[in-house]
Amino acid sequence: MNHGIIMxxxxxxxxxxIKRAPGAHKxxxxxxxxxxxxxxxxxxxxxxxxxxxxxxxxxxxKKTKFLGLSATFSIRFKILFEFVxxxxxxxxxxxxxxxxxxxxNCEGLPLDYMVHGYGELAMSAILSGxxxxxxxxxxxxxNFKRVDATHDYMAARMKNLSTHYEERDYIQPQEVLTVExxxxxxxxxxxxxxxxxxxxxxxxxxxxNLYTELLENYEKWGTTxxxxxxxxxxxxxxxxxxxxxxxxxxxxxxxxxxxxxxxLLVHKHKDWQAIEDIGLNTQFYGIESFHRPSARAxxxxxxxxxxxxxxxxxxDYMKSKGHFQAHLSLIAGLPHETLDSLRETKAWIQKNWxxxxxxxxxxxxxxxxxxxxxxxxxxxxxxxxxxxxxxxAESNHNNAPFTDGPQKRFRKLYEGIKFREDQQxxxxxxxxxxxxxxxxxxxxxxxxxxxxxxxxxxxxxxxxYAGDEQLWNEPPFPFSYHNWLIDPTYKWEDMxxxxxxxxxxxxxAADFIKDYKRKKLGLTS
Ligand code: B12
Ligand code: SF4
Numbered sequence: 001m002n003h004g005i006i007m008x009x010x011x012x013x014x015x016x017x018i019k020r021a022p023g024a025h026k027x028x029x030x031x032x033x034x035x036x037x038x039x040x041x042x043x044x045x046x047x048x049x050x051x052x053x054x055x056x057x058x059x060x061x062k063k064t065k066f067l068g069l070s071a072t073f074s075i076r077f078k079i080l081f082e083f084v085x086x087x088x089x090x091x092x093x094x095x096x097x098x099x100x101x102x103x104x105n106c107e108g109l110p111l112d113y114m115v116h117g118y119g120e121l122a123m124s125a126i127l128s129g130x131x132x133x134x135x136x137x138x139x140x141x142x143n144f145k146r147v148d149a150t151h152d153y154m155a156a157r158m159k160n161l162s163t164h165y166e167e168r169d170y171i172q173p174q175e176v177l178t179v180e181x182x183x184x185x186x187x188x189x190x191x192x193x194x195x196x197x198x199x200x201x202x203x204x205x206x207x208x209n210l211y212t213e214l215l216e217n218y219e220k221w222g223t224t225x226x227x228x229x230x231x232x233x234x235x236x237x238x239x240x241x242x243x244x245x246x247x248x249x250x251x252x253x254x255x256x257x258x259x260x261x262x263x264l265l266v267h268k269h270k271d272w273q274a275i276e277d278i279g280l281n282t283q284f285y286g287i288e289s290f291h292r293p294s295a296r297a298x299x300x301x302x303x304x305x306x307x308x309x310x311x312x313x314x315x316d317y318m319k320s321k322g323h324f325q326a327h328l329s330l331i332a333g334l335p336h337e338t339l340d341s342l343r344e345t346k347a348w349i350q351k352n353w354x355x356x357x358x359x360x361x362x363x364x365x366x367x368x369x370x371x372x373x374x375x376x377x378x379x380x381x382x383x384x385x386x387x388x389x390x391x392x393a394e395s396n397h398n399n400a401p402f403t404d405g406p407q408k409r410f411r412k413l414y415e416g417i418k419f420r421e422d423q424q425x426x427x428x429x430x431x432x433x434x435x436x437x438x439x440x441x442x443x444x445x446x447x448x449x450x451x452x453x454x455x456x457x458x459x460x461x462x463x464x465y466a467g468d469e470q471l472w473n474e475p476p477f478p479f480s481y482h483n484w485l486i487d488p489t490y491k492w493e494d495m496x497x498x499x500x501x502x503x504x505x506x507x508x509a510a511d512f513i514k515d516y517k518r519k520k521l522g523l524t525s
Contacts, residue, residue: 001037002127003063005056008070009044012479018043018486018509020171022178022229023099023119024070025163030120031127032164037063039168041520044069045077046513052083054521056090065127066095071105076434084110097126099149101195103372108140108433116372117149117195118156118183125153140433146372156183156196161205162213165221170519172512173222174490176482178229179213179256181205181243185231187261189299190377190385191288191331191363194231204239207246218252225492226279227479228258233280235261237271244274255323255492257282257478262328263302266310276321282495284327284478285311290348291341294334297385312352323493326356327478332456332464333363335386335448339459346463350470355496357474360464362413362456367444382444390447392418395454405461414457417443473498486512 006028008021020042028038041047041055056067067087069075075098084096088110098106099115099122106114113133115122125131125147132152133145149155161180165171182204184196196203217223234240247254256278262285265271289295292304311326318324328349332342349358365387366379378385392414393399402414420442446453465471475496476484484490487505494502 001035001063002065003037003039003059003061004031004066004068004127005039005041005059005064006068006070007041007044007052008072009042009046009075010072011045012073017045017483018175018512019482020169020175020177021070021072022163022180023072024068025165025169026161026180027068027070027099027119027123029162029164031123034124036127039166042169043513043516044075044080047079047517049079049083049086051517051521052079053086056087058521060091060094064091064094066097067091068123069096069098069106069109069111071098071100071102073102074105075100076105076107076109078434081109081433095126097123099123103146104370108138108142110142111144113145113147115147115149115153117151117154119149119153120155120158122147122149122153122155150195150372150374156199157203158183159206160209162209164213164216168520170516171217171221171223172486174225174485174488175221175223176225176227176257176485177217177223179210179226181210181228181230181233182239183230186235187232187299189288191298191334193374193376193379195374197231202236202239204242207242210243211246211249214247214250214254218250224252224254225481225485226254226256227481228256228280231259232261233258233278234264234268234271234275237268237274240271240274240278244277247278254279255282256280257284257481259284259286261285261300262287262311263300263307265314266302266307272314272317276318281318281321281323282325282478282481282492284329286329288329288331289334289337289341290330290345291334291337293336294341297335308348308352315356323496325475325478325496328353328356328358330358330360331363332360332460333446333448333451333453336450338450339455342459342464350468354470354473355475355498357477358470359477360460362410362453362460363446364441365444365446366442368442370442379444382446386448387444387446388448390445390452390454391421392445392454395445395447395452402457403462405465406467407461407465409465410457410461413443414454416441417445417453421445472500475499476502483509 006024008024010017010019024040028040031038095112097113098111099119103116133147136146137143184199184203188198258280260283290304295301365382481495486509
């Protein structure tokens with residue numbers, strides 16, 4: 001049997017993440033169906049180079065055809081650069097294949113192929129020896145072949161999106177695994193960078209294999225906790241009803257966290273039962289703005305009072321059923337937004353959203369187009385939406401130094417923009433091979449008729465995040481539960497407790513990864 005290895009790791013919030021690399025397991029499952037022996041190595045960011053080398057020496061054999069690198073987010077870690085260079089020297093005939101939905105997550109890594117997009121079909125084509133590709137060079141000069149899975153080998157409509165884990169994955173019952181219901185979104189919001197948006201027909205998976213996947217994980221590993229990777233879980237009723245039907249038949253009740261469109265939730269009471277039956281009791285709402293003209297400007301325009309009242313009614317309904325947590329995600333600086341309209345939003349949150357979570361970020365319009373990066377319509381034509389470029393000096397008339405607010409949130413962002421303006425002629429320069437997405441994020445310094453980026457940063461730093469009852473009582477964010485639940489004494493229901501009162505089990509997480517590595521390397525002590 002042909003053999004391959006896929007390494008991956010998801011670095012999200014807090015410390016060394018104990019979240020499994022969802023793309024690595026997905027590609028592994030797909031190739032196993034085609035007769036391959038594929039092993040996944042998780043938490044790659046937490047392995048030392050010696051450990052990765054030892055793992056390779058133990059696993060690589062005559063049948064090993066490829067080393068895969070999975071990048072849900074950036075995997076440009078110093079150790080991985082060193083390791084992949086070593087691997088290529090040691091095993092020159094084995095292909096090195098990177099995969100990500102965001103092309104630059106693997107920038108600079110010495111790959112043979114880079115699969116860009118949902119990668120199942122592209123991977124099959126590469127391994128069959130007959131694949132369409134284009135040749136490229138990373139900024140550091142390394143040549144590689146790009147396989148376009150956003151168009152040529154589009155795997156966004158697969159009816160079987162199951163992930164199967166193996167004994168050698170050492171899954172623990174308290175983990176939060178990723179599950180996919182479908183790929184793409186039926187909407188087309190103006191600021192969105194999702195590749196598969198505006199898809200109007202049913203693009204979701206079949207419910208029978210969802211049932212089998214959840215049952216298998218429950219029976220084999222005791223898994224009941226999931227995060228759903230769909231961009232919008234409730235985009236259409238028929239999909240959630242099918243999945244609710246399958247989940248009702250399970251011998252257990254899962255807990256799930258996922259992205260929900262708040263306006264649809266409020267509009268469609270008939271979806272409430274299906275969402276509850278799915279176990280989707282932890283919801284992330286991309287509200288963007290409670291100022292109606294601003295929300296309208298990006299394609300979300302429900303009347304504000306109706307939306308807010310509806311969310312509160314839904315919150316009461318779900319709370320009466322058991323655990324419920326809802327997160328509001330907002331953007332500061334959409335067209336027509338003013339500091340006063342933001343203040344109104346903040347006042348509503350302080351009054352109505354205590355015990356739930358929120359996050360607000362300044363509007364990000366990328367200033368520099370990176371090749372193959374999906375662009376939002378905002379980024380393609382900022383002027384059409386009323387945005388023009390400004391400078392820190394122009395926005396900050398006194399040229400006053402940035403002062404930290406009580407939570408010290410935005411200094412880095414401010415300094416990054418200022419540094420690029422002052423030192424790099426506005427361009428993003430790759431300072432090191434392993435620089436992060438945050439370091440490279442090109443931020444247009446924008447102004448519009450009602451405000452500008454500097455004003456928004458100042459407002460968020462000194463007013464929004466000044467500290468208040470709502471902020472002090474915030475529970476963990478929906479997609480971060482795994483960081484706590486690695487401690488088996490925590491239950492999903494505990495995740496409504498304010499973060500301050502939930503000790504973060506850092507040591508347990510470190511031990512979990514240590515134990516995983518030990519098992520993978522066959523060490524007894
Ligand atoms: C859940 C999620 C989050 C959660 C993650 C929590 C967690 N621990 O799971 C949170 C809320 C933290 C988050 C944050 C952010 N996110 Co997010 N997120 C997602 C989301 C919705 C699901 C991720 C997932 O599990 N996908 C399912 C798996 C199966 O997909 P995958 O890993 O990409 O694997 C496929 C391909 O990449 C490829 N592939 C992967 N590995 C391999 C290996 C090989 C060998 C091959 C051939 C192919 C291959 O094939 C796989 C299967 O088709 C995705 C969108 C999406 N639907 O995927 C966005 C997405 C990953 N996020 C995105 C963005 C922009 C962000 C933020 C920057 C947002 C922000 N402005 O703050 C941050 C960045 C965080 C960071 N660390 O840098 C972008 C791109 C990320 C990037 N540029 O690096 C995405 C793609 C959405 C989009 N299109 O805009 N996110
Ligand atoms: S912002 Fe959300 S709802 Fe809008 S197109 Fe993107 S994924 Fe869909």
